[in-house]
Amino acid sequence: MTVSHALEADLLRRQDPELAEILLAERMRQATTLQLSAAENFSSPAVLAALGSPLANKYAEGYPGARHHGGCEIVDMAERIAVDRAKALFGAEHANVQSHSGSSAVLAAYAALLRPGDTVLALGLSHGGHLTHGSPANFSGRWFDFVPYGVDAETGLVDREQVRTLARTHRPKAIVCGSIAYPRHLEYAFFREVADEVGAFLVADAAHPIGLVAGGAAPSPVPYADVVCATTHKVLRGPRGGMLLCGADLAERVDRAVFPFTQGGAQMHTIAAKAVAFGEAATPAFSAYAHRVVANARVLAAGLAAQGLAVTTGGTDTHLVTADPAPLGVDGRTARGLLAGAGIVLECCALPHADLRGLRLGTAAVTTQGMGEEQMTAVATLMARVLRRETDAQRARDDVRDLVAAFPPYPG
Numbered sequence: 001m002t003v004s005h006a007l008e009a010d011l012l013r014r015q016d017p018e019l020a021e022i023l024l025a026e027r028m029r030q031a032t033t034l035q036l037s038a039a040e041n042f043s044s045p046a047v048l049a050a051l052g053s054p055l056a057n058k059y060a061e062g063y064p065g066a067r068h069h070g071g072c073e074i075v076d077m078a079e080r081i082a083v084d085r086a087k088a089l090f091g092a093e094h095a096n097v098q099s100h101s102g103s104s105a106v107l108a109a110y111a112a113l114l115r116p117g118d119t120v121l122a123l124g125l126s127h128g129g130h131l132t133h134g135s136p137a138n139f140s141g142r143w144f145d146f147v148p149y150g151v152d153a154e155t156g157l158v159d160r161e162q163v164r165t166l167a168r169t170h171r172p173k174a175i176v177c178g179s180i181a182y183p184r185h186l187e188y189a190f191f192r193e194v195a196d197e198v199g200a201f202l203v204a205d206a207a208h209p210i211g212l213v214a215g216g217a218a219p220s221p222v223p224y225a226d227v228v229c230a231t232t233h234k235v236l237r238g239p240r241g242g243m244l245l246c247g248a249d250l251a252e253r254v255d256r257a258v259f260p261f262t263q264g265g266a267q268m269h270t271i272a273a274k275a276v277a278f279g280e281a282a283t284p285a286f287s288a289y290a291h292r293v294v295a296n297a298r299v300l301a302a303g304l305a306a307q308g309l310a311v312t313t314g315g316t317d318t319h320l321v322t323a324d325p326a327p328l329g330v331d332g333r334t335a336r337g338l339l340a341g342a343g344i345v346l347e348c349c350a351l352p353h354a355d356l357r358g359l360r361l362g363t364a365a366v367t368t369q370g371m372g373e374e375q376m377t378a379v380a381t382l383m384a385r386v387l388r389r390e391t392d393a394q395r396a397r398d399d400v401r402d403l404v405a406a407f408p409p410y411p412g
């Protein structure tokens with residue numbers, strides 16, 4: 001059943017046309033504009049079917065075989081399948097698939113390993129760290145003593161010497177490696193070595209690259225990190241949610257940190273949808289997809305650089321590109337607005353060692369739509385024309401509409 005069927009045949013239209021209109025309008029927006037948000041993707045109709053299933057009705061506190069609610073025998077099977085598939089996909093001894101989001105997974109990792117007041121070394125927020133890596137607006141910054149490391153001003157790569165020096169000076173209880181904006185592979189072996197030297201836990205927050213890891217297009221943090229946190233909805237293309245991977249030694253601590261410490265009942269429809277997504281991610285087709293995502297991002301980065309944008313680190317190893325549009329005469333915020341007016345959807349991001357913000361974009365969604373390197377070059381050219389104000393918004397919007405019309409996210 002295609003999504004259009006699901007929506008058109010849906011009685012939501014009859015019962016609640018107001019909401020049905022909104023769902024259809026959002027579907028239309030996704031299909032007629034260009035989704036370059038680095039964190040987004042189009043999950044499959046099968047994943048959406050699991051999300052929209054009656055498993056959403058089921059309360060299931062606890063874990064399979066040990067629930068606090070009755071009637072869990074069937075949803076227990078869904079969670080066991082999700083856990084088994086995640087373990088197989090990532091070669092992990094243990095998987096917890098209950099985290100409601102990437103942030104909840106990080107919270108659970110800290111809860112499993114740390115006490116309030118502990119020192120944690122993580123990538124600074126202005127250098128690409130996530131809110132959960134010590135933002136004062138987040139529980140992490142409030143409850144832990146975060147020490148930020150950064151990226152080198154010249155290369156844009158993680159400053160290994162600084163990581164080592166800060167670790168030796170501050171003796172953190174945990175080191176976090178992971179970012180919302182780092183376009184290169186992180187050197188997990190290096191972080192493991194530093195963590196071992198100072199007796200720290202290593203937490204890999206692989207929310208972004210975990211889908212590339214699943215497809216064999218990025219190195220895996222699983223052999224190196226004590227706990228790997230991830231989302232299931234970014235490149236991995238599953239439902240919105242989180243998960244944790246760890247060794248058998250930490251399995252019980254991690255499970256108790258998720259439930260009952262930081263969450264209540266598991267969302268069984270989401271867990272079923274995660275199982276579907278893990279099943280998809282284990283296929284050769286997904287591996288080919290993950291490699292295409294990276295190839296597309298490389299072409300997009302090269303295209304943007306050729307157009308004069310300053311691409312951080314000079315390119316990418318992943319799905320993610322960050323760039324400073326300043327050489328074209330606009331700052332990041334203005335650029336985002338101009339691009340949004342043209343139907344090109346992406347975000348601003350902090351640029352390390354800079355005052356103004358840059359642009360962050362990714363190729364996970366457009367690659368799911370079937371776009372290839374030819375389209376990436378066209379996108380880079382179109383973006384530059386918009387940023388140089390060589391085309392008016394309406395004209396650019398039409399160009400975007402023509403481009404995406406050939407690649408419907410949900411055909412049929």
Ligand SMILES: *Cc1c(COP(=O)(O)O)cnc(C)c1O
Pocket residue numbers: 039100101102103104106130132178179180205206207208231241242
């Ligand atoms: C996306 C992301 C998260 C949080 O995921 P949510 O599901 O939005 O809570 C955490 N850490 C990193 C590094 C991320 O990129």
